[in-house]
Amino acid sequence: xxxxxxxxxxxxxxxxxxxxxxxxxxxxxxxxxxxxxxxxxxxxxxxxxxxxxxxxxxxxxxxxxxxxxxxxxxxxxxxxxxxxxxxxxxxxxxxxxxxxxxxxxxxxxxxxxxxxxxxxxxxxxxxxxxxxxxxxxxxxxxxxxxxxxxxxxxxxxxxxxxxxxxxxxxxxxxxxxxxxxxxxxxxxxxxxxxxxxxxxxxxxxxxxxxxxxxxxxxxxxxxxxxxxxxxxxxxxxxxxxxxxxxxxxxxxxxxxxxxxxxxxxxxxxxxxxxxxxxxxxxxxxxxxxxxxxxxxxxxxxxxxxxxxxxxxxxxxxxxxxxxxxxx
Amino acid sequence: xxxxxxxxxxxxxxxxxxxxxxxxxxxxxxxxxxxxxxxxxxxxxxxxxxxxxxxxxxxxxxxxxxxxxxxxxxxxxxxxxxxxxxxxxxxxxxxxxxxxxxxxxxxxxxxxxxxxxxxxxxxxxxxxxxxxxxxxxxxxxxxxxxxxxxxxxxxxxxxxxxxxxxxxxxxxxxxxxxxxxxxxxxxxxxxxxxxxxxxxxxxxxxxxxxxxxxxxxxxxxxxxxxxxxxxxxxxxxxxxxxxxxxxxxxxxxxxxxxxxxxxxxxxxxxxxxxxxxxxxxxxxxxxxxxxxxxxxxxxxxxxxxxxxxxxxxxxxxxxxxxxxxxxxxxxxxxxxxxxxxxxxxxxxxxxxxxxxxxxxxxxxxxxxxxxx
Numbered sequence: 001x002x003x004x005x006x007x008x009x010x011x012x013x014x015x016x017x018x019x020x021x022x023x024x025x026x027x028x029x030x031x032x033x034x035x036x037x038x039x040x041x042x043x044x045x046x047x048x049x050x051x052x053x054x055x056x057x058x059x060x061x062x063x064x065x066x067x068x069x070x071x072x073x074x075x076x077x078x079x080x081x082x083x084x085x086x087x088x089x090x091x092x093x094x095x096x097x098x099x100x101x102x103x104x105x106x107x108x109x110x111x112x113x114x115x116x117x118x119x120x121x122x123x124x125x126x127x128x129x130x131x132x133x134x135x136x137x138x139x140x141x142x143x144x145x146x147x148x149x150x151x152x153x154x155x156x157x158x159x160x161x162x163x164x165x166x167x168x169x170x171x172x173x174x175x176x177x178x179x180x181x182x183x184x185x186x187x188x189x190x191x192x193x194x195x196x197x198x199x200x201x202x203x204x205x206x207x208x209x210x211x212x213x214x215x216x217x218x219x220x221x222x223x224x225x226x227x228x229x230x231x232x233x234x235x236x237x238x239x240x241x242x243x244x245x246x247x248x249x250x251x252x253x254x255x256x257x258x259x260x261x262x263x264x265x266x267x268x269x270x271x272x273x274x275x276x277x278x279x280x281x282x283x284x285x286x287x288x289x290x291x292x293x294x295x296x297x298x299x300x301x302x303x304x305x306x307x308x309x310x311x312x313x314x315x316x317x318x319x320x321x322x323x324x325x326x327x
Numbered sequence: 328x329x330x331x332x333x334x335x336x337x338x339x340x341x342x343x344x345x346x347x348x349x350x351x352x353x354x355x356x357x358x359x360x361x362x363x364x365x366x367x368x369x370x371x372x373x374x375x376x377x378x379x380x381x382x383x384x385x386x387x388x389x390x391x392x393x394x395x396x397x398x399x400x401x402x403x404x405x406x407x408x409x410x411x412x413x414x415x416x417x418x419x420x421x422x423x424x425x426x427x428x429x430x431x432x433x434x435x436x437x438x439x440x441x442x443x444x445x446x447x448x449x450x451x452x453x454x455x456x457x458x459x460x461x462x463x464x465x466x467x468x469x470x471x472x473x474x475x476x477x478x479x480x481x482x483x484x485x486x487x488x489x490x491x492x493x494x495x496x497x498x499x500x501x502x503x504x505x506x507x508x509x510x511x512x513x514x515x516x517x518x519x520x521x522x523x524x525x526x527x528x529x530x531x532x533x534x535x536x537x538x539x540x541x542x543x544x545x546x547x548x549x550x551x552x553x554x555x556x557x558x559x560x561x562x563x564x565x566x567x568x569x570x571x572x573x574x575x576x577x578x579x580x581x582x583x584x585x586x587x588x589x590x591x592x593x594x595x596x597x598x599x600x601x602x603x604x605x606x607x608x609x610x611x612x613x614x615x616x617x618x619x620x621x622x623x624x625x626x627x628x629x630x631x632x633x634x635x636x637x638x639x640x641x642x643x644x645x646x647x648x649x650x651x652x653x654x655x656x657x658x659x660x661x662x663x664x665x666x667x668x669x670x671x672x673x674x675x676x677x678x679x680x681x682x683x684x685x686x687x688x689x690x691x692x693x694x695x696x697x698x699x
Binding site for chain 1: 562580581582595596601602603604607623625626627637638639640641642643644
């Protein structure tokens with residue numbers, strides 16, 4: 001599992017630029033599925049054919065990032081954010097562009113209050129001495145993501161982009177297992193989730209599944225003096241009850257719980273006050289699609305170092321396998 | 328004045344004047360969101376003879392169609408007909424009209440402005456307390472929209488009701504003016520510039536099927552485009568817009584969304600959309616090859632119909648070409664005529680070469696078929 005995660009988090013893939021991630025996944029699973037293709041939004045869709053129910057499993061490929069909006073005459077890059085990037089968390093971080101160009105994020109130091117450290121008062125320094133030099137390295141419109149190698153420690157993983165490459169890894173692992181079932185399974189690796197659940201919407205419309213699950217990370221409530229949340233790292237996949245984008249279809253939620261109980265898989269129930277997943281756009285597609293979600297407990301989401309527990313990831317694969325086999 | 332449809336490099340200042348005349352007429356038509364009929368009727372008159380068919384859908388979108396000469400791909404061009412404006416919500420005892428803004432209008436931009444209301448174009452003015460009578464606190468605090476009313480010169484409610492009704496819409500009443508160095512000011516440049524560009528582009532026939540969509544209710548949430556794109560179900564769409572421009576003294580370079588005179592602006596990302604990378608690249612390459620000036624919109628702000636079109640159906644490849652307009656969403660906005668003509672040149676050149684791009688792009692995209 002860690003090897004799969006490692007390959008995926010190392011791929012470059014901010015919203016709208018998910019090609020590299022799609023290629024990594026394609027290489028992993030293309031021999032294990034009956035069909036694999038991309039659509040106009042860049043969603044990667046892999047199908048295991050079957051005569052039963054059409055089940056869509058969605059995990060998003062994109063990660064949060066920064067987008068260059070202007071290059072000044074000294075070669076500093078001004079940027080906007082792609083998805084929910086906290087300026088304070090970005091401060092002092094190393095970021096990397098698709099072509100490998102590395103930069104550091106800093107702020108206009110005459111700011112009186114760090115609360116004013118918004119992206120328009122910040123910049124990326126790519127060690128260029130002039131605009132000309134900078135423009136040989138990057139263009140306006142190019143995106144950058146947080147840099148950093150994934151680390152495994154005590155069965156837990158620390159890395160950028162676990163949101164939602166861990167979901168992608170879980171779907172890839174499941175696809176490689178080729179679960180024995182009559183159901184037709186669509187492994188959908190979606191795009192542009194972080195900017196508004198966009199890719200999942202067109203993918204779901206194209207597939208028109210009978211039911212769907214989104215696989216994404218969720219926040220935990222188990223760190224010092226944090227907001228109260230029911231989910232704990234390492235205590236199993238979280239079956240979503242609701243977040244701000246969706247109320248999970250009760251029958252899908254119950255089926256997931258039953259699958260977990262029947263197979264002795266640890267699970268938790270998730271109620272997330274703020275935040276959404278692809279389930280939010282899938283369930284209101286066309287005439288409506290019964291949709292639920294399984295979440296991987298994760299700490300420090302949208303930081304350069306997010307954390308998940310490998311047991312949770314592996315148990316999610318088991319839970320999904322049981323779910324897609326169920327009649 | 329040059330011959331219609333043929334013109335030299337707009338940078339020289341030579342451009343087809345009839346297009347500016349068209350823009351003048353179209354900005355004089357009134358079309359607040361949900362009330363776009365006058366604009367739509369004007370456009371229908373202009374384009375009916377240059378398209379194969381057209382229809383108006385249930386939301387009021389005007390959808391014009393031109394059959395392609397070969398390639399089996401659908402391309403949608405979209406420009407929205409609606410403008411920001413006001414909605415009359417009540418009539419006071421004293422004959423003054425209460426109103427709400429339709430679309431994003433800053434309250435400070437309303438005070439003292441002339442408006443016209445409804446089909447009969449009843450003239451009015453948004454009044455406020457004279458400065459002489461304001462106390463120190465009032466002078467310092469911003470105006471509240473709830474304190475503003477429209478004066479149509481009626482002596483009481485009964486008289487006012489003879490010319491206006493609750494539910495009527497009002498637009499800013501300012502005539503277009505050509506002025507200064509290639510400059511043009513008018514109300515509703517957002518997005519009548521796009522409408523004129525689209526009307527012009529409908530003169531040509533292309534290898535692909537072309538759907539010219541003049542959309543409604545963009546300013547209140549990109550609503551018309553959602554229905555239009557669902558019906559058309561295009562492969563690719565280009566949105567023609569008027570976009571923000573803030574290039575005035577005191578703004579840092581990186582906060583200038585666009586600069587007037589630097590050419591049409593392309594959007595990489597705004598709050599509604601991340602443009603298709605391939606289409607964006609194709610358009611910028613086209614601009615470079617043709618020597619057409621262009622710029623990237625520098626701020627991640629605002630949204631366009633592209634946001635709705637992109638996620639329609641099974642997904643659409645989209646990009647936006649926009650004419651920079653200073654002071655949009657106020658009674659008068661300003662554009663550089665050269666940007667307008669360069670936008671037309673760029674759109675024409677893009678459509679001329681789009682055939683090849685479509686072939687290459689959709690060859691690589693299996694679109695539902697296996698590529699294992």
